[in-house]
Amino acid sequence: MIKSIIEQIRIDLEEKDKAREQGIKLSREVVRNCRVAMQHVHKMELELAYSNIQTAKDNMENMISVLKDQQDIYYAGFVEHAQQEFTECSIIYALVSGKKIPGPGELKVEPVAYLNGLGDGGGEIKRHILDLIRRGMLGEGERYLNIMEELYIGLMLFDYPDAMTHGLRAKTDRLRLLLEISRGELTAAARQEKLEIAMQALEIQLLSRK
Numbered sequence: 001m002i003k004s005i006i007e008q009i010r011i012d013l014e015e016k017d018k019a020r021e022q023g024i025k026l027s028r029e030v031v032r033n034c035r036v037a038m039q040h041v042h043k044m045e046l047e048l049a050y051s052n053i054q055t056a057k058d059n060m061e062n063m064i065s066v067l068k069d070q071q072d073i074y075y076a077g078f079v080e081h082a083q084q085e086f087t088e089c090s091i092i093y094a095l096v097s098g099k100k101i102p103g104p105g106e107l108k109v110e111p112v113a114y115l116n117g118l119g120d121g122g123g124e125i126k127r128h129i130l131d132l133i134r135r136g137m138l139g140e141g142e143r144y145l146n147i148m149e150e151l152y153i154g155l156m157l158f159d160y161p162d163a164m165t166h167g168l169r170a171k172t173d174r175l176r177l178l179l180e181i182s183r184g185e186l187t188a189a190a191r192q193e194k195l196e197i198a199m200q201a202l203e204i205q206l207l208s209r210k
Contacts, residue, residue: 016070016073019066019067019069019070019073020070020073020076022063022066023063023066023067023070023073023074023078023079024078026059026060026062026063026066026082027063027078027079027081027082029056029059030056030059030060030063030082030085030086031081031082031085033052033053033055033056033059034052034053034056034085034086034088034089035085035089036052037049037050037051037052037053037056037089037093038088038089038092038124040052041089041092041093041096041124042124042127042128042131044096046093046096046097049093049097050093050097053086053089053090053093056085056086056089057086060082060083060086060108060109061108063079063082064079064108067079080110080112080113080116080166083107083109083110083113083114083117084109084113084116084117084120085117085120086107086109086117087104087107087109087113087114087116087117087118087121088117088118088120088121088124090102090107091117091118091121092121092124092125092128095125095128095144095147096128112164112165112166112168113166115155115158115165115168116165116166116167116168116171118151118154118155119155119168119171119172119174119175120171121151122148122151122152122171122174122175122178122179123174123178125144125147125148125151125178125182126148126178126181126182128144129141129144129145129148129182129185129186130185132144133185133186133189136193138186138189138190138193141186141189142186145179145182145183145186148175148178148179148182149179151175152172152175152176152179155168155171155172155175156172158172
């Protein structure tokens with residue numbers, strides 16, 4: 001009798017371990033898909049970005065299906081990490097491509113993972129602003145700065161213990177720093193642009209007097 005009980009426990013743990021291994025593998029695939037997609041977003045290769053996001057979505061759904069009967073494994077941490085990456089990637093893609101921002105329900109991610117994905121998105125927005133500055137698109141850069149500020153103000157509302165929000169406060173503090181750095185970079189670029197315009201106008205004026 002004891003032997004049969006122990007054998008059943010062994011079978012259950014084997015199934016749990018198999019689900020865990022499959023879940024971890026799929027989680028890593030989601031993260032990889034999202035990082036590749038983000039690279040395409042910054043290169044404005046939006047079709048390729050979308051394709052990788054869809055692959056990440058499929059892997060997310062498979063991961064959830066594999067772990068549906070293993071809730072202790074589901075909440076072990078790697079699922080949440082994958083959901084954060086997927087959220088960040090999906091939101092940055094939506095912003096850059098001019099699409100509607102998806103919510104946690106649409107992305108099928110946990111609310112706290114969604115918030116942390118939003119917090120991580122600040123770094124990618126800052127990178128996009130730098131790309132816009134290099135292309136001389138300061139007005140568009142200002143628009144993304146306003147988006148970053150709106151994001152920061154929104155995340156500030158979630159003043160809950162870390163046990164509930166899983167590091168969100170630290171990400172919000174980092175977002176504030178990124179916001180101020182981006183503001184400074186845009187201000188410096190705007191001043192440089194005005195100076196160049198003034199110098200060009202002066203050069204034209206001096207040439208016209210000759």
